[in-house]
Amino acid sequence: MKNYYRIIGTMSGTSLDGLDMALATFERENPESAWSFSIEKTQTVPYSKELKEALKHAISYSSDQIIRLDWQLGEFMAMAIQRFKYGVGPVDFVASHGHTIFHQPDKGVTLQIGSAQKIQVITGLPVVNNFRQADVKAGGQGAPLVPIGDRDLFGDFDSALNLGGIANISFDYQGQRIAYDICPFNMALNELASQLGHEFDYAGRMAASGTVNSSLLERLNQIEYLKKPWPKSLGLEDYRAFWKPELDHSDVRIEDKLATCVIHAVEQIGAALNQFDKKRVLITGGGTYNRHFIESLQQYCSNCEIVIPEKTVIEFKEALVFAYLGLLRVEGQPNCLASVTGARNDVLGGDLIGF
Known part of the structure; x- marks a missing residue:
């Protein structure tokens, strides 16, 4: 030692x-x-x-x-x-x-x-x-494995939200650390952006230019995984089996799919933050740079203080x-x-x- x-x-x-x-x-x-x-x-x-x-x-x-x-x-x-x-x-x-x-x-x-x-x-x-x-x-x-680090290294925050390929959350609940994967994030957004010739949707600008499709949003929000209690985790195979078919079968514009996926993530993440009354939220991962998502989440969770740390912590x-x-x-x-x-x-x- x-x-x-x-x-x-x-x-x-x-x-x-x-x-x-x-x-x-x-x-x-x-x-x-x-x-x-x-x-x-x-x-x-x-x-x-x-x-x-x-x-x-x-x-x-x-x-x-x-x-x-x-x-x-x-x-x-x-x-x-x-x-x-x-x-x-x-x-x-x-x-x-x-x-x-x-x-x-x-x-x-x-x-x-x-x-x-x-x-x-x-x-x-x-x-x-x-x-x-x-x-x-x-x-x-x-999975997730990061929550023990959230608890021990970033314990000043009520919860830690990571926005990578998958969005996951970590927080203390009834004296224990709880964490789970919420929904696909950049995994979906990057794939849609690639269909428009981009590696990713810079600052969420393409999503911001689109219109949320209520029918597609409802189908995404009804995916069975979202109703499961924790512990639960997601992999690429889950995205391809459940989210991707809904996106592929929709005939709306790519920009509208992006807009809908952003609000889908906002509603699923926001529901977790609101349900467990998490006031001070640390957000890291590449999705932190999606300004459209961050602004939409802040609007949805008006009682939360969203904390975006220095770039080194966001990315690493x-x-x-x-x-x-x-x-x-x-x-x-x-x-x-x-x-x-x-x-x-x-x-x-x-x-x-x-x-």
Whole structure:
């Protein structure tokens, strides 16, 4: 056990923006005190067009193709980390989320690729990875994992909302940390924007130019997942099975679909904030830059104080938290909360490579 760590945390999310890396320092006065953190360096390395396409379609790959992609992505990550750590001084280890290919916890399946062996060999650093598997084996959803970091590192806020490919929320309820995936976010918005020739809807301007279609909005709001109690989580396969068909079968303009998806997310997220009376909300993730969504959410939740932090936290909070999850794993402390995932007990998740 130590009172000081320097850890590189990495995250690759469903938005497929690239590999997020954060070098974080964690300190405490003694083993009984809380950890404080600082972020020393950050970087996002975009995926090549070929790698991005492979990750997008990997859900339908054969086992041999997935094995090859695991090594290919691991090499990409390793080289990115190797360049990132140049000149930064000693680093204790890497905590890598990898990239999720399958997430079907009800079937006991979750898979994150990006070979930790490749990362360890190329960088020379020990690696913690495969954070979700132990929780799924304990009967949990294996997601979300960030809430323990929300609780321990960002406890000044009533709730934490992350707007990545999927929108998820984390908050304290009846003495326990609760969190769950609410609905697709950039996963849907980016796909619609791509149909108009854009990678994403800058500041939500295209959505703001559209008109909400009440019929499509009603169908989206009736998707069965939304009525399920927590613990619950979403994957790409859920978006493709339930949200995407409604969007594909609608004949309204793309701008109107964007406008409708934004209000769908506003209503689902707003319902959670209002139901649990969360007044001070920290918002992070790429969706924070969707000004149209933020303004619409503030209007919908007029009693909430929406807090948008500095850019580094907006973009790299998840990488930071995975560094923290790695720290807890190395310290032998549970890093996945049963109150969040529905597992039989709190779990110590993550494989240790090269320690």
